[in-house]
Structures are given as structure tokens and as C-alpha cells.
Amino acid sequence: MKFAKSSAQRGRVLTALNAMRQQLGLVLGAAQGAREAAEAELDRVRLEQRIVRAGVSNATPEDLRHPALAGVREQLNAVQAAFYADAATVPGRLRQLLAETAPGPASRPPSDWLGRPATEKLVVPPLWRIGSSTVDDSGAFPVAVPLLDESHLAITTAPKTRATAESLVETLLLRVLSSVEPGAVRVHLWDVGQLTAVLPNLYPLSRTSAITIYDPARLDDLLDELAGYIRRTHAQTMQAGHHSLRSMRESLGQRTEPWRIAVFFGNGEDWTREQLRELKRIAGGALAAGISLIGVDLPTMFGGGVENIRLLDEHHAVSSMTGGDITIDLDPPIPPSAVSSAAHRLADALIAKQGGPRSFPDLLPAELGQESSARELRAPVGFFEGDPVEVVIGDGTPHALIGGPSGSGKTNFLYALLGSLAARYPPSELALYLLDFKEGVSFAGLAPGRRDASWLPHARLIGVNVNTDREFGLALLRFLADELRRRSAAAKEHEVTDLAALRQQDPDGHWPRIVAVIDEFQYLFAGRDAVTNQATALLEDIARRGRAQGIHLILASQDIAGIDAFWGKPAVFEQCTLRIAMPKARRVLAETNNAAVAAPKWHAVVNHDSGIAHGNQLAHVPDASGRDIFSSLQRKLWEQYADEHQRPRLFDGAHSPILEHVPAFAALTPGSRPRALLGQSIDVEDTACAVELFSAPGRNLAVLGTAAAEALSIMDAAAKSLARQYHPHEVEFLVSCLVDRCAPPVDHLVQTLKAEGHLVEVLHEEELGERMAKLTEEPSAHTRMLLLYGVDSALPLLEAKKPGELKSGLDHFRTVLKQGPTRNVHTLGWWRSTARLKDTLGFTGTDDIGAWAALDVQGAELSQFAAGQVVPWSPRPGRALFFDRSTHVTPEVMIPFDRPEY
Numbered sequence: 001m002k003f004a005k006s007s008a009q010r011g012r013v014l015t016a017l018n019a020m021r022q023q024l025g026l027v028l029g030a031a032q033g034a035r036e037a038a039e040a041e042l043d044r045v046r047l048e049q050r051i052v053r054a055g056v057s058n059a060t061p062e063d064l065r066h067p068a069l070a071g072v073r074e075q076l077n078a079v080q081a082a083f084y085a086d087a088a089t090v091p092g093r094l095r096q097l098l099a100e101t102a103p104g105p106a107s108r109p110p111s112d113w114l115g116r117p118a119t120e121k122l123v124v125p126p127l128w129r130i131g132s133s134t135v136d137d138s139g140a141f142p143v144a145v146p147l148l149d150e151s152h153l154a155i156t157t158a159p160k161t162r163a164t165a166e167s168l169v170e171t172l173l174l175r176v177l178s179s180v181e182p183g184a185v186r187v188h189l190w191d192v193g194q195l196t197a198v199l200p201n202l203y204p205l206s207r208t209s210a211i212t213i214y215d216p217a218r219l220d221d222l223l224d225e226l227a228g229y230i231r232r233t234h235a236q237t238m239q240a241g242h243h244s245l246r247s248m249r250e251s252l253g254q255r256t257e258p259w260r261i262a263v264f265f266g267n268g269e270d271w272t273r274e275q276l277r278e279l280k281r282i283a284g285g286a287l288a289a290g291i292s293l294i295g296v297d298l299p300t301m302f303g304g305g306v307e308n309i310r311l312l313d314e315h316h317a318v319s320s321m322t323g324g325d326i327t328i329d330l331d332p333p334i335p336p337s338a339v340s341s342a343a344h345r346l347a348d349a350l351i352a353k354q355g356g357p358r359s360f361p362d363l364l365p366a367e368l369g370q371e372s373s374a375r376e377l378r379a380p381v382g383f384f385e386g387d388p389v390e391v392v393i394g395d396g397t398p399h400a401l402i403g404g405p406s407g408s409g410k411t412n413f414l415y416a417l418l419g420s421l422a423a424r425y426p427p428s429e430l431a432l433y434l435l436d437f438k439e440g441v442s443f444a445g446l447a448p449g450r451r452d453a454s455w456l457p458h459a460r461l462i463g464v465n466v467n468t469d470r471e472f473g474l475a476l477l478r479f480l481a482d483e484l485r486r487r488s489a490a491a492k493e494h495e496v497t498d499l500a501a502l503r504q505q506d507p508d509g510h511w512p513r514i515v516a517v518i519d520e521f522q523y524l525f526a527g528r529d530a531v532t533n534q535a536t537a538l539l540e541d542i543a544r545r546g547r548a549q550g551i552h553l554i555l556a557s558q559d560i561a562g563i564d565a566f567w568g569k570p571a572v573f574e575q576c577t578l579r580i581a582m583p584k585a586r587r588v589l590a591e592t593n594n595a596a597v598a599a600p601k602w603h604a605v606v607n608h609d610s611g612i613a614h615g616n617q618l619a620h621v622p623d624a625s626g627r628d629i630f631s632s633l634q635r636k637l638w639e640q641y642a643d644e645h646q647r648p649r650l651f652d653g654a655h656s657p658i659l660e661h662v663p664a665f666a667a668l669t670p671g672s673r674p675r676a677l678l679g680q681s682i683d684v685e686d687t688a689c690a691v692e693l694f695s696a697p698g699r700n701l702a703v704l705g706t707a708a709a710e711a712l713s714i715m716d717a718a719a720k721s722l723a724r725q726y727h728p729h730e731v732e733f734l735v736s737c738l739v740d741r742c743a744p745p746v747d748h749l750v751q752t753l754k755a756e757g758h759l760v761e762v763l764h765e766e767e768l769g770e771r772m773a774k775l776t777e778e779p780s781a782h783t784r785m786l787l788l789y790g791v792d793s794a795l796p797l798l799e800a801k802k803p804g805e806l807k808s809g810l811d812h813f814r815t816v817l818k819q820g821p822t823r824n825v826h827t828l829g830w831w832r833s834t835a836r837l838k839d840t841l842g843f844t845g846t847d848d849i850g851a852w853a854a855l856d857v858q859g860a861e862l863s864q865f866a867a868g869q870v871v872p873w874s875p876r877p878g879r880a881l882f883f884d885r886s887t888h889v890t891p892e893v894m895i896p897f898d899r900p901e902y
């Protein structure tokens with residue numbers, strides 16, 4: 001109905017407009033009409049022309065004598081009378097037309113409406129008054145121009161009429177802004193003037209979305225923005241089956257987008273060719289997208305529908321609407337103070353309507369966890385001019401790249417995004433893997449902590465302080481790649497190609513979308529080493545195939561460093577079609593797209609088009625990381641879901657776990673195959689590194705290096721974890737400490753083992769050789785664990801043969817290493833250098849050391865103990881390299897447990 005009514009109204013308006021044009025044309029063309037009628041009588045026509053030009057009273061004596069004069073006079077009088085009689089009705093008809101189609105602020109005097117905001121309207125007036133005119137004494141008629149949805153406007157000034165042009169535009173804008181509900185029209189103002197502020201009286205509105213002011217240097221930004229709106233609106237309307245925003249509005253019966261008016265105050269020059277071309281392109285598509293352009297002194301013609309106003313002097317103009325022969329008396333300017341106070345009132349009304357500034361809770365839905373992620377993930381991350389700006393993670397934008405210098409709000413943005421997503425999708429629909437390579441604890445709050453026991457139920461893994469543990473990043477990528485394979489296999493089995501279809505075919509399966517956030521991801525590539533190579537290959541694989549399987553990457557970085565990291569890895573960069581640029585971020589958006597440079601504080605440029613300017617959407621991101629903001633949402637989510645979902649794995653590179661706290665230790669019981677736990681593995685799963693000490697050759701352990709704290713920790717953990725797997729008297733620990741300063745902690749261990757009821761024998765250096773000899777000979781009812789601290793110190797003494805004996809202590813030790821494991825005698829020894837271990841083993845080769853943990857030992861020295869392979873290892877404090885030839889292909893980095901000092 002609405003549509004029918006408005007189209008009928010539009011029809012009437014167009015007919016009336018045509019009639020007006022025709023009538024005015026006829027009045028002016030009266031003389032010409034007469035000339036045509038008299039064409040057959042050339043002479044008569046000439047006379048008529050002369051008389052029409054000069055007037056009867058000014059006729060030459062010759063003409064006055066002309067025989068046809070009387071006839072001409074009579075005819076002219078008749079024609080004139082008829083047309084003037086008709087024309088006399090034109091002003092009245094125009095007045096009526098305008099009153100009907102352009103009521104209120106569109107045509108009434110300002111005193112009737114100034115400063116009073118309107119209420120919601122779907123149909124806007126087609127004409128807007130600018131002044132009045134008269135053709136004769138039949139009275140003045142209003143002159144109006146079309147604008148919103150109808151036409152662009154080009155204004156040209158005459159000397160000294162710039163102020164007139166400004167107040168003409170100012171009044172027009174006020175008429176428009178006062179005719180529609182607050183926020184329904186947005187004005188973009190650009191002025192070429194370097195010093196003068198454009199339309200200063202309207203500035204109060206610039207604190208709202210109603211007016212955005214662009215300084216002279218930002219013309220390209222404005223053009224980009226307009227092109228972006230047009231593109232987006234076009235896509236949106238076409239998708240909905242409409243050719244313009246207006247027809248969509250009329251058929252839906254509601255407004256989906258605001259109208260926009262872009263005003264360009266030029267000076268006839270200073271535009272580059274490219275800018276002019278862009279403006280023409282914009283003008284061509286603008287009206288269908290609800291954008292009208294007003295140009296003042298622009299060096300080009302607009303494309304699309306346009307009306308022209310040419311100022312003649314400070315009070316008069318001519319327009320294309322009324323034709324060149326009708327002079328318009330422009331309406332007088334509204335006094336500046338009245339404009340400014342009206343602008344204030346309109347701004348207040350808009351702010352009141354938008355409910356004030358938006359905050360984090362405004363990003364959240366009314367009810368938590370109601371969305372399905374089968375097709376995509378979609379969540380608002382901020383607001384632009386009061387309207388939410390969404391991020392979409394799905395088919396078109398499977399992965400995101402976020403850039404911004406330190407302090408620009410990247411972490412805050414991530415919190416806003418994660419909060420908005422977690423509030424919409426339940427944990428069964430969305431699983432989060434969060435990794436931060438920065439020093440600091442940005443995601444730590446999402447895991448249960450000492451101050452707050454709650455956690456984010458969607459988070460499966462939280463890695464913090466991983467800046468030196470690039471292996472952890474690698475582990476995450478490996479995990480994702482495995483999951484990718486698992487999903488591909490399931491998809492194949494169900495004969496589908498993507499997640500949405502898989503979920504349809506396998507409704508009982510657990511297929512949440514996975515979002516992996518890697519902050520400061522460039523650390524992954526921070527070396528020319530195997531980690532970088534593997535990370536690159538894995539990332540490329542996930543980036544390429546993750547889309548179909550619902551595995552999405554969000555890579556964040558302090559710009560340049562992160563982008564440079566993509567050198568040689570264009571596949572990942574290109575797959576990140578969602579780009580988020582924080583203010584001053586460089587190179588995240590396309591090269592020529594400067595939107596991030598101009599973005600204000602606490603804003604982000606959200607771009608779903610690989611950073612191309614037309615995809616820019618500016619959003620104010622609310623504070624999501626301030627105290628108690630995210631955590632109050634987290635608590636709600638936790639209360640709702642925590643029962644069904646386990647706590648996330650927290651990996652904190654700055655903290656070594658304590659042996660007694662790790663699940664692997666708690667799980668140890670007597671009776672299983674004995675495993676000596678050595679440290680924590682750097683992996684997605686919370687697992688420990690362990691050596692199985694079963695009855696087979698080589699089942700010994702060597703700890704290598706001089707780092708005493710770590711060596712003590714590994715030995716301690718091995719002994720304590722083994723002790724847990726034996727009942728009293730089932731195992732005997734033979735302990736020898738050959739490093740004086742380590743005596744207290746070793747003694748503490750001895751006491752602990754004894755207290756647990758285990759057999760413990762402490763061996764002194766001088767009795768070692770003898771004891772070794774016995775160990776190889778005497779059978780034993782129980783397992784024996786030989787714990788040797790700083791065994792290298794004992795070598796000189798062991799090497800010495802006692803007179804008369806064939807074998808030295810070292811020979812016996814070698815036998816223990818070789819034969820012990822098959823007789824349940826396992827050596828766990830700490831050598832402070834690889835050379836000493838080599839000396840200990842002699843020519844027998846390295847096979848008797850089946851497992852080792854290296855500390856401050858260079859990789860090159862280790863290759864002989866790892867089947868000759870190249871071992872890339874640069875020692876770092878608090879970390880060890882672990883290799884067990886029975887389980888490893890290559891060594892892995894491990895975190896020795898935190899061992900309290902004694």
C-alpha cells in the first residue's frame with residue numbers, strides 16, 4: 001500500500017514538474033510561437049519580430065505604415081493575452097504543488113520548523129525550496145530543487161557570492177536534516193579552503209554521525225568512503241532483489257540505510273584527473289545508493305541526474321529547473337546564531353535517540369548463545385555513527401589479519417571480538433585457541449586464575465608468554481592441521497565438501513567452528529630455522545584449506561614486522577581477506593588505502609575486501625579490556641556453560657609447572673610400565689615428557705650440561721615419578737652426588753624417597769667402582785635406579801684400576817649401562833659435558849644412552865646422540881631438549897619442572 005501510495009505521489013510530482021517546465025517554457029516562448037505561426041508570411045513575420053522586439057510604441061515609421069500592422073498587432077495581443085492568462089495560474093499551481101509535496105521544513109519558512117527534529121518518515125519530499133520568483137504581476141512562486149533520491153546539485157558562484165552559496169547549502173541541509181528523523185540523513189562535508197572552516201554554524205552536528213567534516217587533504221578518503229557505500233549498498237540491494245535503496249525501502253516499508261549528502265566546496269580547480277574521474281563514477285551510482293552530491297564550483301559536471309544553480313549576485317540565481325530566463329530571488333540566509341542553536345538541538349536529539357555513547361554491553365545480544373555457526377560467524381565489534389559494525393568470518397573472509405602499533409587497541413579489539421562472538425555462539429558452536437607471543441598476559445584472564453576462578457568456556461587453549469617458545473606456536477599449528485585432516489576425512493566419508501554440509505549430514509557430530517588467534521604471530525617466523533619452515537608450511541595449509549573445514553586464523557601484529565614476515569609466504573597473506581587496521585596501522589590495508597592513518601583513537605577500520613579502500617568500515621570499538629568489563633561477561637558464560645565444558649589448557653611460558661601439580665604425575669600408579677617424568681612438553685595437550693624404563697637395552701637416561709638447577713629438576717622429577725610407580729621395597733634407589741653444592745637438594749630427595757618407604761642407598765665416590773661391579777653380578781629381586789649427579793667428576797677415579805684387577809670401575813660402569821637395563825638396573829646420570837659422556841661410553845657407541853635431556857649444550861654436539869641427525873638447538877634458560885630414541889624422530893623442547901630451592 002505504502003509503495004503504491006508513494007509511487008502514485010511520485011507520479012504526480014513528476015507530472016507536475018513537467019507541467020511546470022512546460023508552462024514556463026511556453027510563457028517565454030510566446031514570441032517564438034507567434035513567429036512560427038507567421039512563417040508563411042515572411043514579411044509579416046519580420047514585421048512581427050521587429051514589433052515584438054522593439055514594442056509597438058518603438059516601431060519605426062516604416063513599420064507603422066506596414067499594411068499588415070493591424071493584423072499583426074491584433075494577433076500578438078490575442079496570443080499574449082491567452083498565454084498570460086494561462087501563465088497567471090502557474091504561480092498558484094506551483095505554490096500548491098510545493099505545499100502538497102514538500103510540506104514543513106522542505107518549503108516552509110524557517111521560523112516554522114527550525115531546530116525541531118522530525119519523526120520517522122519513509123518518504124522524503126522530492127523538492128526543497130531555495131527561493132522564489134515572479135514572471136509578471138500574477139504573484140511570486142516558490143522555486144525548489146530536487147535532492148534526496150532524485151538528483152545531485154551543482155552550484156556555481158559569481159564573484160563575491162561564495163557566502164551566498166554557503167548559506168544556500170546551509171539552509172538546504174537544515175531543511176533536509178529537519179525533515180527526517182535524527183540520524184536518517186548523514187552529511188559529508190569537504191572544503192578545498194585551507195584555512196576557512198566550512199559551514200561553521202553546523203559544527204555542533206559534527207559531534208554526531210549527522211555531519212562528518214573532511215579537511216582539504218582528505219578528499220580521497222571521502223571519495224573512497226562514498227565509493228565503498230555505493231558498492232556495499234549496491235550489493236545489499238541487489239541481493240534483496242532491488243535496483244535502488246529507494247525501491248528496497250519502499251517495498252520493505254523500512255529504511256535500512258541512511259540517506260547521504262556529500263557536499264564538495266571546490267574552487268574550480270585543484271582536483272586531480274583521477275579524483276575527477278572518481279567523482280563522476282560516484283555520481284553515476286550514487287542516487288541508487290541514496291547518496292546525493294552537492295558541488296560548489298567544481299571543475300567538472302556530475303554524472304547521473306543533476307540540477308544546476310548559477311548565482312548571479314548575492315541575492316539572485318538562475319537554475320536548470322526554471323530555465324535561464326527566470327531569475328530566482330534566493331531565500332535570505334538564516335541568522336548564524338539560529339543555525340547554530342538549531343544544529344545543537346538536532347545533535348542533542350540524535351544523541352538521545354542513539355542512547356548515548358556505546359559500550360561493550362551494547363555489543364552483546366539480548367540472549368546468550370543463540371546463534372549457529374554452521375554457515376559463518378558474525379558479530380558486531382564496534383559502532384559507526386551509532387550503528388553496529390560487524391565482523392564476518394566465513395566463506396568470503398575465512399581468515400583475518402589485524403595490525404596496529406603498540407597501544408593502538410589491538411588487544412582490546414580482540415577482546416571485543418571474542419566477547420561478541422562468545423556471547424552469540426555457545427561453546428558447542430565455537431572453540432577458541434588463543435596464543436599471545438607478546439610478553440605479558442593478555443589472554444591469561446580467560447583462563448581460571450587465582451583472583452577469578454571463572455574461565456571463558458569457549459577457550460580450549462590459552463597460550464601466554466610464548467615469545468621464546470616458538471615451538472608452542474608450532475604445536476598449535478600442528479594441532480590445527482591435524483584437526484583439518486580429521487574434518488576433511490569426515491567430510492569425505494559423508495560425501496560433502498564443507499562444514500555446513502558436514503554438520504547437516506552428521507547432526508550428532510561435534511563440529512564447532514575453530515578460531516585460532518595468534519597475537520604477534522611474526523614470532524613464528526623469527527629465525528631462519530626449522531620452526532619457521534614448518535610454521536610456514538602449516539600456516540599455508542591451514543590458511544588454504546581451513547575455510548571449508550571451519551578452521552579460521554586471526555593473525556595480529558604490530559604492523560610492519562608482521563607484514564614483512566609474510567615475505568615469501570603470499571598464500572597466507574592473501575587468504576586473510578578480512579583486514580582490521582587499528583589507527584596508524586601501516587600495510588594492513590591495501591597500499592593506497594589510507595583509512596587507518598585518519599582513523600581516530602579507539603577506532604578500527606574493518607575491511608572485508610582484502611584491504612581495498614571500498615571495503616573500509618570505520619568502527620568505534622568500545623572498551624572491552626578495562627577492569628571488570630570482559631570478566632563480567634565471562635562469569636555469565638561460565639555460569640551458563642562451565643559444567644559441560646572443561647577448563648581451557650593454559651600454557652604460560654613464564655611459569656614452569658610444578659611436578660606434583662601436573663595431571664601426568666597424579667595419574668602415575670604402581671603396576672604400569674615405569675615412566676620417569678622429566679618435564680612439561682610444549683604442546684597443545686597438557687602432557688609431560690617421559691622416558692619409559694622397561695627391561696630393554698639402552699633404557700638409561702643422560703642429563704647433559706652444566707645448568708645445575710635444571711639438571712637437578714630433571715633428576716628429581718624422574719626419581720619422584722618413578723617412586724610413585726612402585727610399592728615400598730619394589731625399587732631401590734642408589735644415589736651418588738658428586739657435586740658438592742648439589743648435596744642439599746640430593747639429600748632432600750633421599751629423605752623424601754625414604755619417607756615414602758623406598759629402599760635408598762647413598763653411594764660415595766670412592767665406593768662407586770666397587771658397587772658397579774656388584775651391580776653387574778648380583779641378581780636382584782627388585783628394580784634398581786642408579787641416580788648419579790655429576791658423574792663426570794667420578795671418571796678419573798673410576799678409570800683407575802686397582803692393582804691386580806683386570807677391570808676398572810669405568811669398565812664396570814660401562815657394563816651397567818649396557819647390560820643393566822635388561823636386568824632392571826637403569827642409570828639416570830647427569831654429565832656436565834657431552835665429551836665426558838663420550839668418554840664414559842668409550843668405543844661402545846652411544847646406543848646405551850637411549851634417552852637424553854640436554855641443557856646448555858649446543859645442538860652440534862648432540863647430533864652424535866641422535867642418530868647423526870642435525871639438531872637445531874640453541875640453549876635457553878629454563879628449557880631442555882629431550883630425545884628418546886624409542887619414541888622420537890627428532891628431539892623436542894621441554895620445560896623442566898619448577899623445583900623449590902632447599
Ligand SMILES: Nc1ncnc2c1ncn2[C@@H]1O[C@H](COP(=O)(O)OP(=O)(O)OP(=O)(O)O)[C@@H](O)[C@H]1O
Pocket residue numbers: 404405406407408409410411412413558602603621622623624625626
Ligand atoms: N576502545 C578502547 N576504549 C578505551 N580504552 C581502550 C580502548 N582500546 C584500548 N584501550 C586501552 O588502551 C591501552 C592499550 O590498548 P591495547 O593493549 O589493546 O593496545 P595494543 O595495541 O594491544 O598494544 P600492545 O600491542 O602494546 O599490547 C589499554 O590500557 C586499553 O585498556
